[in-house]
Amino acid sequence: MNFTSPFSLALATIVGLSLLGVPVGQAMIGGSILYLWLKGMDMGSAAEQLLNSTYSSYLLLAIPLFILAASFMSTGSVLDRLLRFCNAIVGRFPGGLAQVNVLQSIVFASMSGSALADAAGSGKLMQAMMTRGGRYTPAFAGALSAVSAVIGPILPPSIPMVLYALVSGTSIGYLFLAGVLPGLLLAGVQMALIYVQAKRRHFPVEPAVPLRDLPRITREAFAALMLPVILLGCLYSGITTPTEAAGLAAAYALLVATALYRSMGWREVYDSLLSSARTSISIGMLIAGALVFNYVITSENIPASLSAVLRALDLSPLAFLLAVNLLLLVLGAFLEGSTIILVILPVLLPTATALGIDPVHFGVIAVLNIMIGLVTPPYGLLLFMMTKIAEVSLFDLVKEVMPFLFVMVGALAVITLWPDFVLFVPRLAGYSG
Template sequence: MEMTSVTLVVAFFVLLLLNVPISISIGVATLLAMVMSMDIAPATITIAQRMAGGLNSFALLAIPFFVLSGLIMGRGGIAKRLIECAMALIGALPGGLALVNVVSCMLFGAISGSAVAATSAIGSFMLPEMKKAGYEPNFSAALTAAASTTGMLIPPSNILIVYAIASGGVSIAALFMAGYIPGIMVGLALMLVCFVYAKMKGYPLSPRLPLKVVVEKTVAALPSLFLIFLVIGGIVGGVFTATEAGAIAVVYSLLLAVVFYKEVEPKTLPDILLKAAETTAIVMLLIAASTAMSWLLSFENIPQTLSNALLELSDNPLLILLLINLLLIVVGAFLDMTPAVLIFTPIFLPVAVELGMSELHFGIMLVLNLSIGLCSPPVGAVLFITCAIAKTKLENIIRPLIPLYIAMFVVLMLVTYVSWFSEALPRALGF
């Protein structure tokens, strides 16, 4: 077991350092580690079977649907209308543009289910506007990167679907409901940082818009916001499953973008479909490779060994949960969310359950923790997008990210140690 573990870890990190795509790194490292336990022929057959089996899940069909609907929404003028709505409602507050950035990322992230899409769509519009208003470009870029991660918690969220599969039976609907309060808490914490930052810098207040304009902008955004109620309401009400909700989201987003808003021309749909297929293929390859690695870890009894080691470190559950969070924060800085969830759920979930934490509560803690990794160097995908939009370097936004990290970490601790934040809505709705 020891040689297998060493081979797996060393091969994985060497491949990453060589700039090999993460899904390929996981797959090759797993195959090399398997060869330490069995011959090459059975190792190859086993990894192929495990990768295929990892994708044999009806729930995974929801991911390509939500990816496609998110892309259609991203090109359908949705982001602009959400930003204008947020600007009309809260733009006149201190730090108004920064607050609008956070709220817009929360809303668009919830609609698209993608932090990368939220970063690109909201950042492309808000970063130039914030620069014109005198905001420090590096702070604006850091804020957009942090705020875009709220879409990982506020449903519909693809990563919550992945966790539901990895955990072996947690209700997707319950996870969706559980993500609302923590996701909003992260957004409010980031808004508090923005408020303090604006006060310290002395930014002028934006003019308050007339009530008529506020109503107009809000009404214009309602069709976009209705997608959230349509999808989540249907799932919670038992009208359709999460997978069927994804298909409905595609149909609704098409009608909205092509027919109602008329921002997407039919001739551009093939490009959108191709991009959706490309994104889906990347995600599915990650899931397949991560499933194979997760099986190998289980086969070698590594999760049980690590679980026992953690439980032997201390009999204080608060300390063990803190240690798990710190380990996951380090993991999230180097590993994409999808493989991290698939690999570390079977390792840490038994420990959390042993400490009295529910599978639902642990899932929200895990996703919130790894969301911090999305905006953490060196691998954080949203950082590179915001740096490209803001035309700045990665090292320049580390310092303004620190207070945002602190705000997110405080929320993480609250969610970790107070189960009510994760479980209140699911319990109220009977899950």
């Protein structure tokens, strides 16, 4: 490799700016402009690629709308009602509150689509509940909140899958459906591990909620629980596009939080709009930088070159998927997930297509790998977030995370080796893959 080539200098610029604290999106734009200048190309191409890619992608509007819906549904009253519902369902089992933590991640998956948002919102509340009275150690509670947050972006709606649909051209509806069984499998292996650990470590069991109270608790949480039903119903019935469904979800969340539960006033609505705008801008700049850098990658003919090298190795589809799993697990421990989806996956997709790997199956595998990377030592972003929330050392947190990491990798193996498991639900909806 020529370390003085325009591409090498562009990469060095991106890495250097990132290490200096410049946001990754802006760093990629800076490195890409340097590449265009060194190659003698029109530097206005960066702006042209950015504008053409973003303004022609109606799907991108779904991201800020999903974020806004999550912000509206994360108010205190809504959270309390949903957590009471989760506690009534699984609180009576060994490791009751720990089981509630996993179940609430399934419920909140329909409102966020972001692992970091789940950990910062409901995960923070679960941390306080689990450690109250010394029922669970702060390290275990923090580790569980981190690994359970991984479930959210696998289940619909999922921001990482929206981004994958953007770079792959795959149907977002079928991707959402393909995430259902893998997400539930991930939750299932986590709850099974909690059950085993609860027996061994004598975790407390929550008082059983009387069955006569279950209808009332369900009724109180019913409006919030209907959000995924309305969202997915409109999406898969063909009534709305994914972006329109996201807008409907945001409007419904606002109606529930303000008019029905009365948990938000004008000030809270303003704060939700402001925080959602900040998050959306952060993601938007990352997408912008990745789109411009992808133009550089394409100019260097890297996807085609890599595809030719991999074809020369004569890898089977399974061997390729195993190699991709290993690559993405390592990258996920160091890089932000959106960066991997927007920069790395477009390089791997041509080879996956050439090997006959289903793009929906490949997308679910990729997203699950990236989500596991968020809790993979030493640099998983969720680990750093939960050390601050739980106020524990990284070493103690990682020690509690490792058993969950092993069972999640086991679930990843099932999803990789058994495509029909992933594609079962999409095929019920008419997918021909």
